[in-house]
Amino acid sequence: MKLIIAASLLLAASPAFAHHSFGAEYDGNKPVTLTGVITSIQWTNPHFYFFMDVKDQNGNVANWKFEGYPPVVLNRVGWKKTETMLPGDTVTVFGWQARDGTNWAHSRFVTFAKNGKKLESGPPAGNGDGGNRPPVGAP
Amino acid sequence: MRNRFLASVVIALAVLPMSQYAGAQNKKLAPPVPRAADGHPDLSGVWQPGSDKPGTWEEANQGVGVPEPGRGDNVRKGANPPYQPWAAKLVLEAYNRRNIDDYVARCIPELDLGAGSLYPNQFVQTPKLIVILIESRHVFRLIPLNEKHPEDLDPAWLGDSVGRWEGDTLVVDVAGFKERLVGSKINTDALHIVERFKRVDYNTIEYSATVEDPKALTRPYTITSKYMLRPGTRLQEYVCENNQDPDHFEALDKKGLINRNDK
Numbered sequence: 001m002k003l004i005i006a007a008s009l010l011l012a013a014s015p016a017f018a019h020h021s022f023g024a025e026y027d028g029n030k031p032v033t034l035t036g037v038i039t040s041i042q043w044t045n046p047h048f049y050f051f052m053d054v055k056d057q058n059g060n061v062a063n064w065k066f067e068g069y070p071p072v073v074l075n076r077v078g079w080k081k082t083e084t085m086l087p088g089d090t091v092t093v094f095g096w097q098a099r100d101g102t103n104w105a106h107s108r109f110v111t112f113a114k115n116g117k118k119l120e121s122g123p124p125a126g127n128g129d130g131g132n133r134p135p136v137g138a139p
Numbered sequence: 140m141r142n143r144f145l146a147s148v149v150i151a152l153a154v155l156p157m158s159q160y161a162g163a164q165n166k167k168l169a170p171p172v173p174r175a176a177d178g179h180p181d182l183s184g185v186w187q188p189g190s191d192k193p194g195t196w197e198e199a200n201q202g203v204g205v206p207e208p209g210r211g212d213n214v215r216k217g218a219n220p221p222y223q224p225w226a227a228k229l230v231l232e233a234y235n236r237r238n239i240d241d242y243v244a245r246c247i248p249e250l251d252l253g254a255g256s257l258y259p260n261q262f263v264q265t266p267k268l269i270v271i272l273i274e275s276r277h278v279f280r281l282i283p284l285n286e287k288h289p290e291d292l293d294p295a296w297l298g299d300s301v302g303r304w305e306g307d308t309l310v311v312d313v314a315g316f317k318e319r320l321v322g323s324k325i326n327t328d329a330l331h332i333v334e335r336f337k338r339v340d341y342n343t344i345e346y347s348a349t350v351e352d353p354k355a356l357t358r359p360y361t362i363t364s365k366y367m368l369r370p371g372t373r374l375q376e377y378v379c380e381n382n383q384d385p386d387h388f389e390a391l392d393k394k395g396l397i398n399r400n401d402k
Contacts, residue, residue: 020239020241020243020244020384021237021239021241021244023237024237024388024391024397025384025387025388042381044380044381045376045380045381046246046381046382046384047383047384049383069257070377071375072375072376073257076196076200076372077200098387099391099396100390100391100394100396104387123257133234134227134230134231134234134323
């Protein structure tokens with residue numbers, strides 16, 4: 001029990017400070033790396049979203065939805081709304097899939113085919129499954 | 140031998156002005172703590188909470204929004220509320236709902252208490268009032284100096300703040316909070332916070348918050364953090380106009396993917 005509490009306290013120090021718990025929606029054990037063509041972008045708060053057509057081995061196309069940082073944060077990590085990501089761009093996204101296995105994911109990094117740049121697009125996965133177990137029982 | 144001597148002289152001549160230059164640069168980079176006309180330290184400026192690295196936003200964060208968990212030391216420490224059993228039970232219930240019911244997930248603001256390193260805060264100081272503009276969720280704090288809380292306090296998400304100078308430390312007393320009885324952070328209307336902001340050098344504000352809530356905690360506890368000056372950073376608009384998370388939570392909940400049963 002002591003060990004569990006100590007581990008919880010360590011995890012509680014995670015610096016995510018995100019707008020909501022990552023692990024409620026996404027699965028830290030389901031990393032995905034997908035390449036496709038951007039179809040649209042929503043520059044909105046509290047998250048930006050982008051949509052991407054991904055072709056599988058049989059040529060079937062699926063449209064994926066990715067969540068990421070709000071525009072204010074993207075701006076500070078090097079994104080420019082008018083040039084960084086545009087519809088038609090080919091990109092490779094690393095992130096984690098939604099817990100229900102749909103084509104919806106949390107994005108962490110995007111690599112752009114047009115210039116080779118890799119930019120951060122969303123926060124880390126954190127604890128991965130919906131919040132840290134609270135240190136209940138601690139004095 | 141002569142060549143070696145000459146080489147030493149050349150290197151010494153080359154290095155000397157550089158070291159003088161570096162000294163001048165260091166002085167230039169770290170001027171004394173500025174003072175307002177009334178003699179108090181001037182806290183005006185744009186600051187990043189939860190950091191201890193000087194420099195511009197880009198220099199301090201190296202293009203990264205937040206570090207990976209476990210990488211580097213956390214500047215903010217002590218945020219482990221000692222809950223009474225009933226409050227601990229609610230926090231565990233929220234955890235078992237994967238914290239989807241947290242107010243913050245619906246973009247309701249809270250006092251960050253030295254956290255929130257993704258978003259800058261701007262301090263505006265006048266002799267009678269200090270204003271803190273917080274980019275995240277686009278909120279502000281008004282901190283009148285040497286005044287009392289209103290007698291008929293209307294409970295607020297950020298509480299009511301009044302400040303005073305104790306020497307070079309700005310002390311802010313915050314009371315009048317709305318209750319939060321659902322989610323990963325529990326507080327009653329008895330929540331009372333005393334914050335201390337001390338600009339210890341040109342680039343750094345040392346911060347502490349002592350939190351007491353006799354109805355929900357077994358004892359007060361103290362959070363410490365830092366705010367670092369971020370020259371050149373401008374606050375931008377962050378308003379939750381497209382919050383899709385609650386709908387996503389609901390969809391996952393209907394599929395039975397939210398609840399768990401940790402005891």
